[in-house]
Amino acid sequence: MWWKITSVVLVLYTIIAGFLVPLKSGIERVEPNVAQTGEQVSIRFFGYNTFFTRPTETPVRVWLYYNDQYALRAQAIRLINDTILEATFQMPTNLPEEKSFVLLNALVDHPTAGASLLPIALTLRQTKVSEGSLDSAWTIHPVDNLHLQKGFSFPYQNILYETIRNTYFHVPMWFVLLFLLAASVWYSIKYLQQPEADYDRCAATYAEVGILFGLLGLTSGMVWANYTWGKPWSNDIKQLMTAVALLIYFAYFILRGSFSDPEKSARLAAVYNIFAFASLLPLLYILPRMFDSLHPGATGNPAFGTQDLDNTMRAVFYPAIIGWTLLGFWIADLRLRLQRLKDKALGVD
Amino acid sequence: MNWRNLLPLLHKEMVLEWRQRYALSGIVLYVVSMVFVIYIASVKPTPPMWNTLFWLIILFASINAVVKSFVRESGARQLYYYQLADPAVLVLAKVLYNAFLLLMLGGLATVAFALVTSSPVQRWSLFTGTLALGSVSFSIAFTFISAIAAKADQNATLVAILSFPVVLPILLTLMRLSAACFTPAGMPVETWPDVRNLLAVDAILVALVFVLFPYIWRD
Structure with a gap:
């Protein structure tokens, strides 16, 4: 219960602080x-x-x-x-x-x-x-005795302007995606260890909600990219990575749906989930060597964390990650309960 | 694990392929017709285009060649094999055989493609090595995915959609390596990082195949 309240509080805080705090001049x-x-x-x-x-x-x-x-x-x-x-x-x-x-x-x-x-x-x-x-x-007349800007405000960045606030919505989506997919793989491993229908349900539900957050991250990123990079899709490595991750999980759902025997479907989907997730990892290492990234922190771009992500932003960014992650797991939890009830009503369980 | 069965199993794969020659001829014809279609359709491929087309041919030919590994024998007979040999050895035999088959197909595609278009490849030894690495990597990924897909009905489509995301990093690395083969022989090129990446990916995939295959074959 406490974590649901925490997620609501943190996400509300993110939205309010993210939109109301002014930018530095x-x-x-x-x-x-x-x-x-x-x-x-x-x-x-x-x-x-x-x-x-x-x-x-x-x-x-x-x-x-x-x-x-x-x-x-x-x-x-x-x-x-x-x-x-x-x-x-x-x-x-x-x-x-x-x-x-x-x-x-x-x-x-x-x-x-x-x-x-x-x-x-x-x-x-x-x-x-x-x-x-x-x-x-x-x-x-050397530059001296500068006056600091006082007050709680976000950094001003040319080309970003007010869109810097998207940091609290776009970036956490990626974190939530990774956490949910990791949870999905975890339940797939558990299913192979001990074939219980509920583990398979968990794996599928976490993957579903993970895809939802992946799509949200992709969309919010494309809107942002359209504003700052000039076009929504520029074959940026992180865009490609997300696209591949989404492809894997679409394939996962097609595989799950192509069996009539639920036990077989669960077992093979679990095997594919582990295989595909593990082969995503080399992708994280190989692709960045091939494609330049427009994202901060890559190929000479200034990283978030040096000056862009200042303490004011951290005060919103870290709660945002926690809040969105908890919210993602809550959504998954609700879907899971619904699925359990449906299966029970159908007598599958 | 009983490795003694490896050679007889490899032999069995070859004999089986030879007995079902029409399947092999089908794949060969597939490669030749794809090369022919490209010859008719495209004017004169630039080296990057040549690279892309060549690896696309290899990719699709590989899928078509490997997809039948687990369906050409009946389920009952496969069950019999699983009793005779360790499943890991069985899948290893299939991976090795498919790697050999894909290398042959790659050689065929290279020759056919070089005949109809002027091949930009300058370093043939490096190119052959790339082809061999590619055959092994594709063989591991596709053999495993086709083992999963063999349990479902729409086999070929399923193999394609399941394996594309998995082989994407392999394909991109191979294309980079083969692009390095286009530079004149005297120029220094750095190929070791790509080769090392491919070997690392192969090692990960092989480990996964060994761990996960026992969960696939039993029904």
């Missing part, structure tokens, strides 16, 4: 995003969830910075509204490195609302070959 883009050395240019910073006009004691500071050493600070700032500000820069006559252009990061530091950053926001081009020593504008 960030910078969406800057306009123009190309500038030439030596010119004076006004650049508009478009913020996301920012509060540029919130009153402060010290002024808002804006930088375009290259690295820890070289940064350009805006000479004048005009706050247009909460999400747009215009900063005027006097671009130096030379670049910090011998290149034809450098990529600069945009940084806005608001004393009360906190600092927000956009990596690789602007391209600064070298117009003519620079002469003389490095312009002091690069080093005179």
